[in-house]
Each structure stands twice: as C-alpha cells, then as structure tokens.
Amino acid sequence: MAKKIKWNNDKILGISAMSISFFTLVIFIYQTNLMSKQNYLSILPYLGISTSDNPVNGNYAISLENFGVGPAIIERVSVSYLGETENLAQYDHQLLTYLQAKIPALDSIKTVSYSTLDKGLAIPAGTNYNIVSINGSVNDYTLLKTNLEAITEKGFSYEIIYRSIQDERWVIKDSAQGPKKLD
Numbered sequence: 745m746a747k748k749i750k751w752n753n754d755k756i757l758g759i760s761a762m763s764i765s766f767f768t769l770v771i772f773i774y775q776t777n778l779m780s781k782q783n784y785l786s787i788l789p790y791l792g793i794s795t796s797d798n799p800v801n802g803n804y805a806i807s808l809e810n811f812g813v814g815p816a817i818i819e820r821v822s823v824s825y826l827g828e829t830e831n832l833a834q835y836d837h838q839l840l841t842y843l844q845a846k847i848p849a850l851d852s853i854k855t856v857s858y859s860t861l862d863k864g865l866a867i868p869a870g871t872n873y874n875i876v877s878i879n880g881s882v883n884d885y886t887l888l889k890t891n892l893e894a895i896t897e898k899g900f901s902y903e904i905i906y907r908s909i910q911d912e913r914w915v916i917k918d919s920a921q922g923p924k925k926l927d
Contacts, residue, residue: 787908789816802885805877815866822903837862840876847891855881
C-alpha cells in the first residue's frame with residue numbers, strides 16, 4: 745500500500761523554495777543567452793573604401809572607413825593588376841609602394857601622405873584611416889588620379905580581409921557592395 749504524504753507547512757515551504765529556485769535558474773540561463781547574442785551583434789565592424797576628390801585644390805585621398813560598431817582588425821590585403829594577384833605585404837603593406845612599382849611615373853609625386861595596412865592593424869569604429877592622399881598639389885593630383893584611372897580600366901582590384909574582436913571574418917572587394925561575411 746502506498747504511504748500517504750502528510751503535508752505540513754515545512755514541506756510546502758520547501759517545495760515552493762525549490763520551485764522558485766528552479767524557475768530563477770531557467771530565467772538566468774535565458775537572460776545570459778540573450779546578453780551573449782546582444783554582445784555578439786553589437787560588435788560588427790563594417791569597412792569601406794572611400795575616396796575624396798577635390799581637383800581645384802589638388803587634393804585626392806583614398807581611405808578606409810569603419811562605419812560599424814567595434815574595431816576592424818586587418819588580416820590581409822591583396823591587390824590585383826593585369827591578372828596578377830599579390831599580397832600587399834610584399835610592398836611593406838603600402839599601397840603607394842605597390843602603385844610606384846607598377847607605375848614608375850608615380851615616383852615623382854612629392855606632396856603625398858600614406859599609411860601602411862599591416863596585419864593586425866585595428867581601425868576603431870567611426871574612424872577614417874588614410875591610405876594615400878595628395879594635398880595641395882595640382883600636378884601630383886593629376887599624376888595620381890590619371891594613373892589610378894588608367895590601371896583601374898586595366899583591371900586593378902583589391903581585397904581586404906578583416907575580423908572583429910570576436911573573430912568573425914569579412915572581406916571587402918572593389919567589385920562588391922559592402923562587406924561579405926566569411927566562414
């Protein structure tokens with residue numbers, strides 16, 4: 745015969761406390777999962793190449809902008825010209841050095857400012873990172889601009905692979921509309 749459970753205040757209070765603890769644990773796990781997803785989505789770098797062109801003042805700039813949230817960390821930059829793809833690391837991570845190797849006439853540019861695109865370079869959210877710029881020289885502006893247009897017509901292209909601090913990876917290309925997620 746089954747023994748009848750005798751309910752008293754202590755048993756009811758104990759079962760109620762255990763039930764509340766269990767539901768609290770379930771809610772805690774659910775909230776932690778939501779916070780993890782929110783954190784994952786809140787760190788989303790979005791890189792893009794932009795150009796600034798002012799022929800009157802002789803200013804031309806190519807820059808990398810992070811329109812997203814969270815830093816974008818460069819992993820690799822590849823450039824292609826005349827069917828040959830090369831890693832920019834072969835040119836000290838400098839686009840200008842690459843361009844000068846392909847177009848020797850660009851060695852005569854004097855009013856130029858440039859930066860490297862090293863592996864591991866972090867571009868903070870909401871910032872603009874100068875790659876190459878000409879400031880205040882109409883001659884240098886014309887030389888760079890006409891040569892860039894000429895090599896672009898011959899198939900010059902680029903590919904930049906970058907990641908977030910959560911190791912999500914993206915690629916931007918000259919032929920694509922915005923970054924494409926990898927993996």
